[in-house]
Amino acid sequence: MLSSTFLSLSLFFLTSIATPAKRYDLDGNGVPDLCTTNSDGTASCLLSDGSLTTFKTSTTIPAPRATVTLPDPATFKKDNGTKWSIKYVGNLAFTGTLQAKGLGGDKCRSSKLGNKVIWSCGDMECKGGFTSSGCGFSMGPAFYGTSSVLTVNTTGISLVQSNDFAVPFSGDPKPVAPQSAFGMDTSNVAAINATHGVAYAFEIWRGASDGSFVNRGNAVVSVTLGNERPIATRVGPLLTGPNTIQLGLLAILRDGDFVYTYSIGGPSGIIVGRVAASDQVFSASAYSFLVAGSTSTWKTPGSIPAASSTTFGMTTTNSGGKFSCGAYGSVFFNTYLGKYVIICTAFENFTNMYVSATPFGPWSAEYGLLNGWGIGYGSMAHPEFSTDGGKTFHFSQGPDGPFNMFEVSFNF
Template identity: 75%
Template sequence: MHSHSLILILFSLSFLTALATSDKRYDLDGNGTPDLCTTNSGGTASCLLSNGSWTTFETSAYHSGMLAISTKATAAATSSAKHASPQATGILPDPATFKRDNGTKWSIKYVGNLAFTDTLQAKRLEGDKCRSGKLGNKVIWNCGDMECKGGWTVCGFSMGPAFYGTSSVMTVNTTGISLVQANDFIKPWSGDPKPVSPQTAFGMDTSNVAVINSTHGVAYAWEIWRGASDGSFGNRGNAVVSVTLGAQKPIATRRGPLLTGPHALALGMLAILRDGDFIYTYSIGGPSGIIIGRVKASDAVFSASEYAFLKAGSESTWVTPGTIPNATTTAYGMTTSNSGGKFSCNVYGSVFFNAYLNRYVIICTAFEHFTNMYISSTPWGPWSAEYGLLNGWGVGYGSMAHPEYSTDGGKTFHFSQGPDSVFNVFKVSFDF
């Protein structure tokens, strides 16, 4: 054996031994065997996962098995809460009658702008879009590009921060945060290729967070390269993260490489939803304008081969293609009674169950001026024709519902929308 090979082996053994003896107290996957970890500055640690990748997390948020997603939060738990309807269940009329009933049987009201707390509110934090979801007892707000009024020099810049909510739908908790990038949420994986000229930076377009169990959630991101002087960007593909609750902020952990390449459908960019045993992904595409996929609410979310998609034109036929379809596919899609069989959803939105209506609801925006609603008795449809909620307000983008704050079984709910400035908040009230 050559001497330099022996030195390398001895160095490797000593390095691993040092890791094993000094920091071998974390068991992230919950398999009973401590992981090889090293403690960093700033209250974080990095551990080597079984797939050969490293992950970094806040040590204050550690618990055994924090990256092992299980299905212990059963369908019964989600279904019992979902169907706890108030005694008077509303039944919507047809869309034309609904339009005439505005102001009598239902109403929509602008109730102010989304506020933040402490320094970031004083410096007027604003940005792209802010979604909400709930994990355990925490409401998670995760947003798009964010900076303070006046530009990135005021309070920094984040391509997608996440925060905890407060008791009010009108206020997000940013206390103690001076630079918004301190709360970056979904980040590039250590093995992701770095941007190539003329691109200079990563971008992450993120879904809302959906619950897996009381301690774990899941979220999706569409990763891009950007920063070129001509405004161009390069698609990279889908990322999936495990979401846990840190002491001060939500933590998103990549489990490895991108789920897909750059030509795949951008999973969950309209919205994602946990219902029963499944995570449902709603993505822009297909003959009707929205493609729905589903995957078991478990570690299956990290495997592209586990996803099934609703066949185009079908109300119940699910196909498991073994991979995530291309963005140009015409093989999959939900159905709607809308004119021409197409949804009027051009950009982001929300999907949630409304107990008062006893229906699943889609809210989305068309052409940045029209906020529409669709209803269905199942998460996959068939969906109604569109109900117009808001138009003539001006530019509206990324209509994000916040049903976590509904206290009357869904007779009222709020949604917010941007873009690139303050977030206007609207209250929808039903009395059918």
């Protein structure tokens, strides 16, 4: 029997699922609105100010259009400095006490829910750690953004763990020696509607003196907008056991009527799954995955694939048919290019970009954006802050200290 918690949350998540939604730009800002088609011939779109509007799909509505055609990767490399550019624009800053104490960590992802930007981060602490000059430690806090891509709102927070986001469920088994603590590696947030979103986390036990850890499995959380901070609520036990892919940890994306999950694995290096943007996100059997070598064949296996699975995977024209992506990245739609974009890091030194006409490929060969800067741990794009329809976007990277922010500008 479903718990009362699950039932109450499912009412918020319930969404009319029909055909994939056409892209609309109702507020004319050059950024596609988040829209869902309804069974009655209407569509509902979430605008940039957080309001929701519904209209008949037969109505003539402006849709975002590609502005340019991206050249091939070799030409793109030659065009650096003329038709496109990248520059370091500073470090991600935090307001109040946490900035003064030097807050930093592994990664910080950004997402949009309603009219709020959510920053969800990983393994965050200040220079002083747990001493009086520090600010404690959080395996995964979340904060609200400001109007600037370079500033996160942490005013009034003295201990970073006060903003813990995805945390272990009360029924999760406690760590067994030599492990002493939980770890929760968290995805970005995908909107379900104007007030609720979803995020994924992979739970581990850690803390052993030898640096070892124990995988526990995938979790799904419902995300809501609290007065002071984003709230993540676990709904029941872990979605999977320890031997599956780490669901959505590369990135997740709400597109049309689906939440797409991007996970490291498969013959090409990335497995893409999708599930209806509704309370089905809490059911492992509801997820479908793109069959390896295919560009449109989906299979619903009834469970989340094993980490060793070779059955599923996206395609890329990259050398050897493999993506050069580590554990983390971002996937988003760029209006200027008229393409879906993957940003990710290889070998903690090379930030690459891939583009596709659909959220599941086939994907291009890699476009090199950045190398030689130093160690980069998961390049996280922040398209929520693009004000020119995607002609310019930002991404940040850590780890273990300040987050460096870069600006990519296209002029094709």
